[in-house]
Amino acid sequence: MAEKLLSKNWHRENSWTIASARAAGVYKQWEKHLKGEGRKPQEIIDAVKASGLRGMGGAGFSTGMKWSFLPKDNPKPRYLVINADEGEPGTFKDRYIMERDPHMFIEGCMLSCYAINSHTCYVYLRGEFDLAYTRLEAAIQEAYAAGLLGKNILGSGFDLDIHTHRGAGAYICGEETGLIESLEGKKGQPRLKPPFPAVVGVFACPTIVNNVETVAHVPHILERGPEAWKALGVNGAAGTKLYGISGHVERPGIYELPMGTKLKDLIELAGGVRDGKKLKAVIPGGASCPILRADEIDVPMDFDGIKKAGTMLGTACATVMNEDTCMVRALWRLLKFYAHESCGQCTPCREGTHWLEKMLWRIENGEGRQADLDIIDEIATNIMGNTICALGDAAAFPTKSYFAKFKDEFVEHVKTGKCKFPKHPIAPPKQPVVIGG
């Protein structure tokens, strides 16, 4: 079994308390760095760069590189903002980090702040995450009480405050500039870039926005050294990764595996497709990724490897569909989501997602027209690249790929005027969800 870093404490009793976290070695790196026995801030940035750590929220941008974009001569305060607005359909990894090991995540925030010389960190949690919020808030208070946060921490002269900020049910606030707007108490409508948040972010100050899983890796990179951490990956990728798998598999859950593990191995590890059904398709990393057919799953699940299959890693939480799945209905459900979550700012996305939703609903319910088939792809093309943020693209990618790869199904729906697939029965997994693999 592969070595675990982020999920290694998840099975400990009361793993979310500081006593349990301390016993598992959390905060050792933080104390070491405050005592001046660790790396200097610039050395941390270099180590993170060398490790090959990339943004785990989906973009996959080099974390060390992102940190180095902060302007050196700006006198304003710098902020670290953690994107814990996990909302990509099919994705459920950050939630478990915050619920099961909030202290490891907090230590990641601390060391990241130290590296970029930030004294305030905001964790933007999605509003629905009540258990994660409660445990994280309690963990932050425990860290203050233990003298690990606050002013002049452990006599080091370094000040740091970590605050939680709850969202209120908007997917678009997971987009970094939408998140910043929301953190400022506004509608979460994304900003035009440039300027990038590293230059003008929250409260018009230089800001780094990182995903929960990304910063949780930082203590491990510093503890092991960037080379050793990097070597944990396979197929040319770096480190470990929290993979999720849901849908029609025997043992859905979160599996921590070497980055670069193949999609087919992940499905196998999750027990394969359940109830003796055949595999039809897989969304590799959240609703926004182009879909893969059953014959396309022999691909490494890392940012570069999966690109060769014409899709993206996204959040690396795969959704598995069996042979009974109607692709029209599945795509309609996703478009309903994008239409609902479009922030309303850009016309192509605001209007286009609703058009697509309505057309797919018609097709699924036997009222599809030949004309619908002719313009689905065209609408998606006209959304793509014509909006401020990536939500428009996120709606267009699946539309184009489902339509291209399963075109027969769309045509048959229109021709026969009905959907031949059964509705999915209520089928929770027979075994409890696997947490941490």
Place this chain on the structure above:
Amino acid sequence: MSSLRQYEQKTPTNLQFTPESLAEIAKHRKKYPDRGAALLPTLYVAQAQFGFISPEVMALVAKTLDLPETRVREVATWYTMFHKKPIGRYNVQVCSNISCHLCGADALVEALKTHLGIKVGETTKDGKFTLSEVECLASCGSAPCMQVNMTYHEHLTAEKAIQILKNLP
């Protein structure tokens, strides 16, 4: 900003925050260098006290944070977790997005509709339950799932979900 504010239509309000709510709001304000950033947390405090965010509550929030009422209104109406009208004591939110959809969320919603005798978006006559369909709750591995008020219920079957609702006081 003040020049704009003189043209603003003010919603009359006799509502008051309790001292506990005010203390909570003060705590949130300290976290940010800008009072506007405390708007979302303050709306949560207001919702906890008043049950939902009416135009009068928006006016109170605006007054408390010294923000234009329009700003509070555009934010409160933009986010789905702020209720603009009264809802039932228990807000039954069933996820119907992709992973839950594959594991039978549609049938689960139908079962709950029949059990409660209401459509999605409605509240039972006794004011106990509101049924809603929501987007991905990040409980995909344990689908299908629902969130009743703030509590997650996972690995649901129709029987299990109905029993959970029956057990609520």
